[in-house]
Amino acid sequence: xxxxxxxxxDTFFLITCILNTICPFILSRCRVKCDSSLVIPISFQxxxxxxxxxxxxxxxxxxxxxxxxxxxxxxxxxxxxxxxGMSKETSQMQVNGxxxxxxxxxxxxSNLWEIHGRYYDISENFVKVHPGGSHAILxxxxxxxxxxxxxxxxxxxxxxxRVLAKYEVVSPLLNCDRCDYxxxxxxxxxxxxxTDEFYDMLKQRVEKHLRENHIDPIRDRCATLSRLLYYxxxxxxxxxxxxxxxxxxVIKGSFLFGIFGxxxxxxxxxxxxxxxxxxxIVNKVCTNGMFLLCNPIMWxxxxxxxxxxxxNDFDKDPDLHxxxxxxxxxxxxxxxxxxxxxxxVLYIILTYTxxxxxxxxxxxxxxxxxxxxxGIIELEQESCKQKFSMLVHIALYIYIVLIVPWMTTSSLALxxxxxxxxxxxxxxxxxxxxxxxxxxxxxxxxxxxEGRREDGHPQRDKAKDxxxxxxxxxxxxxxPDSYFWYLYSNGLNFQIEHHLFPGLxxxxxxxxxxVVRKTCQEFDVNYNCYFSxxxxxxxxxxxxxxxxxECSV
Numbered sequence: 001x002x003x004x005x006x007x008x009x010d011t012f013f014l015i016t017c018i019l020n021t022i023c024p025f026i027l028s029r030c031r032v033k034c035d036s037s038l039v040i041p042i043s044f045q046x047x048x049x050x051x052x053x054x055x056x057x058x059x060x061x062x063x064x065x066x067x068x069x070x071x072x073x074x075x076x077x078x079x080x081x082x083x084x085g086m087s088k089e090t091s092q093m094q095v096n097g098x099x100x101x102x103x104x105x106x107x108x109x110s111n112l113w114e115i116h117g118r119y120y121d122i123s124e125n126f127v128k129v130h131p132g133g134s135h136a137i138l139x140x141x142x143x144x145x146x147x148x149x150x151x152x153x154x155x156x157x158x159x160x161x162r163v164l165a166k167y168e169v170v171s172p173l174l175n176c177d178r179c180d181y182x183x184x185x186x187x188x189x190x191x192x193x194x195t196d197e198f199y200d201m202l203k204q205r206v207e208k209h210l211r212e213n214h215i216d217p218i219r220d221r222c223a224t225l226s227r228l229l230y231y232x233x234x235x236x237x238x239x240x241x242x243x244x245x246x247x248x249x250v251i252k253g254s255f256l257f258g259i260f261g262x263x264x265x266x267x268x269x270x271x272x273x274x275x276x277x278x279x280x281i282v283n284k285v286c287t288n289g290m291f292l293l294c295n296p297i298m299w300x301x302x303x304x305x306x307x308x309x310x311x312n313d314f315d316k317d318p319d320l321h322x323x324x325x326x327x328x329x330x331x332x333x334x335x336x337x338x339x340x341x342x343x344x345v346l347y348i349i350l351t352y353t354x355x356x357x358x359x360x361x362x363x364x365x366x367x368x369x370x371x372x373x374x375g376i377i378e379l380e381q382e383s384c385k386q387k388f389s390m391l392v393h394i395a396l397y398i399y400i401v402l403i404v405p406w407m408t409t410s411s412l413a414l415x416x417x418x419x420x421x422x423x424x425x426x427x428x429x430x431x432x433x434x435x436x437x438x439x440x441x442x443x444x445x446x447x448x449x450e451g452r453r454e455d456g457h458p459q460r461d462k463a464k465d466x467x468x469x470x471x472x473x474x475x476x477x478x479x480p481d482s483y484f485w486y487l488y489s490n491g492l493n494f495q496i497e498h499h500l501f502p503g504l505x506x507x508x509x510x511x512x513x514x515v516v517r518k519t520c521q522e523f524d525v526n527y528n529c530y531f532s533x534x535x536x537x538x539x540x541x542x543x544x545x546x547x548x549x550e551c552s553v
Contacts, residue, residue, distance in 0.1 A: 110142035112169065115149050120167040133280020138380075139305045147309040147467050152274070152503045154203045155217045198523045199468035199500075202516065206501065209515045215508065223276050227507040231276075234263045235289075242400070245418055248409035254418040258425025261292035265430075266490035266506065268296065272304050275505040291397070293430050294359040297390045298367055298379075306377040308502055312438055312447030312474040319438070321374045322358060326351045328547040329439055335550045343548040345541060352431035353424040360397045364390050432537065433488075437476050437495040440539040441546065442528060446473035469525050471499040472516075476539075478530040480513055485533060496527065 112119045122137065130137045132152065140148050153160045210217045223231070238260040244253030268289025270276045276286045287296045294302075302318045310316035314332045323329065327348070328339040341347045363373065368387055372378040380386050401422055406415030438444075447470060475495040479485040485493050491506030492498070497516050498509060520527040530536040 112142065113137075113140050113149075114144045115146050115164065119169050120164060121169045122167050126167070131278070131280075132274050133284065135284060135300070136274050136280065139300060143305070145305075145309070148305060150199075150467070151308065151499075151501065154501060154503070155207050157203070196466040196468055198466060198519070198525065201523075202468070202500065202519045205515050205519060206512045209512060210508070213511060215511075217504075219278075221275060221504050221508070222278055223270065223505045224507050227505060231267045231286075231289075234260060235267065238264045238292075245422060246400070246404040246408055248405055248411070248414050248418060250414075250418055250421055254405075254421040255425055258292075258422045259429070261422070261426050262429040262433075263488075263490065264289045264291075265293045268293070268299070269490060270505055272296075272299055273502045275503055291393065292360075292401075292426055293356055295364040295367075295390055295393050297386055297393070298359075298364050298373065301377050301379060302373050304502075306373070308499060311471060311499065312444055314447075316376060318373045318376050319435075321376070322355075322363070323351060327544065329544075330444060331547065333547075340548050342544045348541065348544060349428070352435070353427045355427035355431045355435075356423050357427065359430070361394060364394055432533075433490065433492045436536050436540040437492055438474055439543060440476065440536075441543045442526070442539075443474045443476060444543065446470065446526075468500060469523075472496050472520060472525050472527060475499050476528040476530060476536055477513070478533050478536040480510070480529060486510065489533070493533075496529075 109119065112121055114120075127134045127137055136152070139145070149160075149164075207217045210220075238257065241253060241257040241260050245257040247253060266289070267276065267286050268291070271283045271286030271289060274280065274283045276283050287299065290296045290299050307317055307319050312320065314320055314330050320329050324333060326338065327342055328335070333339075342351075367373050367379060368390055402415075402419045405418040406412060409415050409418075475498075477496050478493050480493060482493070491509060494506070494509040494513055497504075497513050498506065500516065501509075501512070504512070517527050517529070530539070
């Protein structure tokens with residue numbers, strides 16, 4: 001009986017992954033005109049590309065002679081091969097690399113990608129064959145994706161810039177009501193790419209160090225075989241303890257289900273950063289490893305784009321707004337009487353027990369109703385497939401975590417206890433290993449060191465406050481020599497390295513940490529590394545206690 005139940009839960013989990021991955025694809029196809037001559041070849045090409053990538057091959061279709069950009073502007077393609085000796089993954093970006101001969105001078109900015117103050121019209125053909133997958137590149141559509149672009153192409157800078165230049169358009173007219181631009185109403189003129197000597201040097205050293213250890217920074221950047229085996233082991237433990245949770249076992253079921261659910265988050269986290277496998281479909285499925293911690297669809301917008309691009313920026317980082325009802329994280333938050341209670345450590349811990357309830361139910365539901373996360377980052381407009389996927393996750397989460405224990409035990413009290421134990425366990429783990437990595441006085445104030453130009457846009461000192469240096473200053477490492485904390489924290493004890501190189505799987509971060517630390521010392525950049533998790537947690541508590549006083553600002 002228990003074997004049958006275990007197989008049922010295993011199948012249920014797989015169906016969840018398939019629904020979150022395949023249903024959006026089906027729904028998107030339903031919105032295409034029923035022209036088989038158009039739909040079938042596109043679908044087959046996408047499927048063929050994915051299958052070949054799984055087998056270790058990457059197709060290189062011929063460039064089209066004539067096409068149209070996403071804004072309907074005709075362009076011609078260059079037949080010349082500009083691979084430049086790059087790897088297959090980066091050379092794939094050469095596919096359909098076309099220069100706009102007719103710039104879109106009046107294009108809606110919400111249909112363009114902004115990088116270093118310049119705008120690019122990436123055609124749908126390129127989006128489909130992007131090595132990181134279409135979802136990865138669409139995260140930056142209609143937004144300033146400079147940080148996203150730079151941090152996910154650290155070792156192919158020259159080639160990616162050459163390819164990107166083919167899609168540049170002149171500054172578009174502003175025709176966008178997205179909440180992402182509510183404080184950005186003026187169009188910035190095109191600017192020369194900002195040179196970051198610190199990040200450039202760091203990328204060169206990291207690439208050299210990886211190659212010296214027989215790791216290709218492009219081909220081998222994803223999970224190793226041992227890492228994949230670890231994912232499999234943790235996933236099996238999660239499924240088994242999930243079965244016990246559904247049977248009403250509190251300790252060996254709900255409690256361990258919470259712990260292994262947290263550890264499975266390592267698979268979802270790496271998948272969300274496209275670093276489990278080089279195949280985009282594999283990464284998209286693996287993102288569902290966040291199932292018990294956060295809504296996987298929302299996670300991509302909230303974390304992969306917004307948090308990593310604008311770390312600790314009060315106006316742009318959603319992570320600073322999760323607990324505004326109970327906790328004051330930033331000095332810009334208007335003081336409320338309830339914040340006085342965060343003087344107590346017990347109150348802080350009690351608040352953290354609701355983290356997964358918020359991330360899996362409350363916040364996604366609010367995002368569905370408002371089509372944005374806190375009015376900071378907007379979800380894809382007019383996308384029923386996204387809303388459907390988010391609703392599927394909310395429904396399945398409530399069913400597995402809350403309803404099934406009630407049904408199997410026929411006891412409302414025992415079922416509620418199982419659900420509470422699981423949600424408290426995952427909530428505390430999620431908060432203790434993710435929130436504290438950025439929430440302390442030094443990290444919060446480091447994000448506020450940037451000035452403002454007359455037009456309201458951020459302006460950092462190029463020598464001191466570039467994006468990469470800000471990532472170092474706003475992040476914190478702890479216990480770097482402890483393998484236990486590395487596994488138990490899902491690799492978040494190397495938060496600095498992760499924010500600088502999010503496309504590298506966490507299994508490679510301990511290797512590059514000494515290089516990052518040495519480079520920071522040479523450039524006089526504060527590298528925050530705590531001896532233990534306890535030291536970092538105390539730093540967070542001191543900051544929260546300071547903000548509990550109204551006169552702290």
